[in-house]
Amino acid sequence: MSIALSSGATPARERPPLGTTGPVGWLRANLFGSWWSTALTLALGYVVVRFLWGFIDWALIRAVWTVPMGPHGPDATICRQMKGAGACWAVIGDKWRFILFGQYPYNEQWRPGICVALFIALYAASANRAFWRRELLYLWLGTLAVIFALMWGGFGPLQFVPDDQWGGLPITLILATFGLVAAFPLAILVALGRRSKELPVVRILCVVYVELIRGVPLISLLFMASVLFPLFMPEGLNPDKLLRAQVAIILFAGAYLAEVVRAGLQALPKGQSEAAEALGLSYWRKTRLIILPQALRLVIPPLVNTFIGFFKDTSLVLIIGIYDLLTAGKVALADPAWTGFAAEVYLVLAAIYFMFCFAMSRYSHGLELRLAAARGR
Amino acid sequence: MSHAAGDPRLIGAQQAPRKPWRLSWSDPRTRNVVWQVVVIGAVGAVLWYLIGNTNRNLAARHIATGFGFLGRTAGIPIGEQPIPYNSATDTFAKALLEGILNTLKVAVVGIILATIWGTLIGIGRTSRNWLVARLTAIYVETLRDIPVLLQLLFWYTLLQGLPAPRQAMRLGSIFLSNRGIKIPVLVWSGAYSWAVLGGVLGIGLTVVWARWAKRRRDETGSAPPVWPVALGLIIGLPVLIWALLGAPHVVDAPALHGFNFVGGATITPEYAALLLGLSIYTAAYIAEIVRSGIQSVPHGQWEAAGALGLRRGTVLRMVVLPQALRVIIPPMTSQYLNLTKNSSLAVAIGYQDIVSIANTTLNQTGQAIEGIAIIMAVYLVISLSISLFMNWYNARMALVER
Secondary structure, eight states, X not given: OHHHHHTOOOOOOOOOOOOOSHHHHHHHHHTSSSHHHHHHHHHHHHHHHHHHHHHHIIIIISOBOOOXXXXXXXXXXXXXXXTTSSOBTHHHHHHHHHHHHTTSOGGGXXXXXXXXXXXXXXXXXXXXXXXXXXXXXXXXXXXXXXXXHHHHOOSTTOOOOOGGGOOBHHHHHHHHHHHHHHHHHHHHHHHHHHHOSSOHXXXXXXXXXXXXXXXXXXXXXXXXXXXXXXXXXXXXXXXXXXXXXXXXXXXXXXXXXXXXXHHHHHHSXXXXXXXXXXXXXXXXXXXXXXXXXXXXXXXXXXXXXXXXXXHHHGGGGGGGXXXXXXXXXXXXXXXXXGTTOHHHHHHHHHHHHHHHHHHHHHHHHHHHHHHHHHHHO | OGGGGGOGGGTTOOOOOOOOOOSSTTSHHHHHHHHHHHHHHHHHHHHHHHHHHHHHHHHHHTOOOSSGGGGXXXXXXXXXXXXXXXXXTOBHHHHHHHHHHHHHHHHHHHHHHHHHHHHHHHHHHTOXXXXXXXXXXXXXXXXXXXXXXXXXXXXXXXXXXXXXXXXOEEETTEEEETTEEEEOEEOOOHHHHHHHHHHHHHHHHHHHHHHHHHHHXXXXXXXXXXXXXXXXXXXXXXXXXXXXXTOOOOEEOOEEETTEEESSEEEOHHHHHHHHHHHHHHHHHHHHHHHHXXXXXXXXXXXXXXXXXXXXXXXXXIIIHHHHHHHHHHXXXXXXXXXXXXXXXXXXXXOOOHHHHHHHHHHHHOOHHHHHHHXXXXXHHHHHHHHHHHXXXXXXXXXXXX
C-alpha cells in the first residue's frame, strides 16, 4: 500500500466492502461465509424445515386430542384410522394420572401430587445460594419427613397406602433424592478413606469398593438387589422391593460421587491441610472446617452433572419391575385400548425427564460461570 | 527424592528423630493400627453374617452352589447367534458365550459409531456456521437430558412400527421391515479369504511404508506420499488377489417369499435399536468432550497455522485435533466404558446380551449368585481391557517432553 502511495499514482478505486454489519452482514458471516458453509446451510436448512414441518403436522395439525368413550372405556378408532399420520394425544389425556402416579389409589392422588410439588420446591430452595446454610439441612429433613407421611398416610383422614402401590413420578423423585442424600455422606467417607495414607487397610477397602461398582453396570447391582438381597438377609426378614432398589442405587451413586469428591480433595493445595495441622486441629475438625468446604465447592459443577446422571439412571428400575415414571408409562401402553401409541407416551415421558435434567444442567452451567468469575477475581 | 540431598535449602537440616513406638492412645501409630483392626473386624463380621445367612437360605431352598450347571443343556432359545448354537443340545456355558459375544458385538460397533458421530457433532459445535453450531448444540443438550433406556425403548418402538415384510420399505436390495433390516451378502468363497489375507498384508506394508516415509521426511524434508500408497496396498492388493482368483461374486440377496424373506443377512430390530440408541446417546457426550478438547487448544495455534497458509479444515486435521487428542482421550475412555455398561440395557428390549442370558439362566436354574457373579466378572474384564487399551493409547499420544 505504502508503495502505491509514494509513487504518486492514484490507487485503483476499491469497491466498498460488502455489508459486514446489520442483518445482511450477520447472515454473510454466520451462514454464508464460504461455499462450503453456504452448501451446509442450505442442505441442513432444508432438512430442518422438512423435519420441523413434518413434526408440526404430526403433533399439532393432524393430531387427535380427544376420543369418544366406547362401551369398554375410551375408543381409539379415530386414532387408528390416522395410521400414524397424526399424533394421538388422547392417550395422554386418558392416562396422564396413571403415568404420573401409577397405581396409587385414584381418589388419593392429590397426595403424591403435593409430594412432587414439595420435592420441586425443595430443589428450588436448595439451588438458591442465599439458602446455603445450616437451616437448609433441617428444611430437607422436615420436608422429607412430610413427604413420607403424606405418601404412607395411615393417620387422621388419610388412608394408609403401602409402598408397593406407589408409582410414577414420586417414585422417580424418591429414588433419585434419597439415593443422593444417602450416597453423599458415604461418598465423602469413601473419598477420604481412599486418600488416607496412614490407614492402608481402609484405603484398599475403598479402592475395591469404588472400582468394583464402577466396573459393573447398574443393572447388575439392581439384579443383585432384587435376587440376592433376600438371600443375604436372615430368614423371615424380607425388605421390600423399593427399599432394596434404593440400597442398590445408593451403593452405585456412592462410588461415582466418591470419585468426584476425591477430585476436589486432590485439587486442594496441600498447604491448606498442613496449615490446619499446624493450628493443632484434629483430623476430623480439619476435614470438616478446612478441607471439605473448599474441596466440595471446587467440584459443584461435576457434582450436579453426576446428579443429572443419577436422575436419569433411576429409570433403570424398570428392569426389575419397580413402578417409576418410565415403568408407569410402559404399563399404560400395555392397555389394549392404547397399543400402538407408544411414541406419544415416550415423547411426554422424555419431556418430563428433560425438564428436570435441563433445569439442573442450566443451573450447573450458570454456577460454573459464577464460580469461575469468583475465582478469577 | 534423589535430588533432595543436593537441595541447598536442606543443608544443615536434620531429619526429625523418629519417636519410638509407644503402646499408648496418644501415639498416632497405635491409633491407626487399632482403627484398622476395628475396620477389618467390622467388615469381616458383616461378611460372616451375610455369608451365614446366605448359606442357611440356600440350604432351606435346596440350592447347591457351584458352577456345575454350566455343563447342563440350556434350552434357552437364542435369536441372535454369532456362533452356531442349538438350544436343544448346547450347554449353559455355550449360551453364556453367545451372550458375551452379543455384548461385544454391540459394544465394539457402538464405540466405533459413537466416536465417528460424536466427533462430527463436536466439531460442528465449534463451527463458524451459526446453523450448524445451533443444531449440534440442541442435539447435545436434548439427548443428554433424556434417559438412555427411554431412548432405547423409543427407537425399538419406531423400528417395530415399520411395515410388515410384504409392505417392506425398499432401498435397492435392502429391505426395512418390522423383522429388521435385510441386507444382501456375498457368498463366501476361498478367494475372499485370500483377499482378506492380502488386506492384512497390505496394512502391514503400509505401516512399514509410513515409517519409512516419516523417517525420510525427517531427514530430507521432502515427504513421500503416504495416502495413495496406503490406498493401493490396503484396497488395491485384496482386489487384485480377488480378480486374479477369478473374481467370484455370488450375491445372496434377500427376496420376499410368502410372508417373510429368504436369503441375505438380517440386522434384527433389537440389535439395530440398541446400536442406534447407544451410539446416538453416547455421541452427545463424546461431542462435548471433543468440543472442549478443541477449545482447549490455544487460539494462537489456529492463527499461526492460518498464517502458514493452511485452510481451516487442514488446520483442524493437522494442527488442532492432534493436540486436542491429549485432552480428549482420558474422558473418552470413561464414555467407552459407559457405552459398554449401558449395553446391558439390552435386556429391556429383548436383545440377548450377557445380562439377558445370565438372567434367563438364573431364573431357570435358581443359581442366582453364580449368574450375577458371571455378569459382574464379564463386565469387569471388559472394563479393565478397555481401560488398559486406552491407557496405552493415551501414553502413546501424550506429549513427549524433553
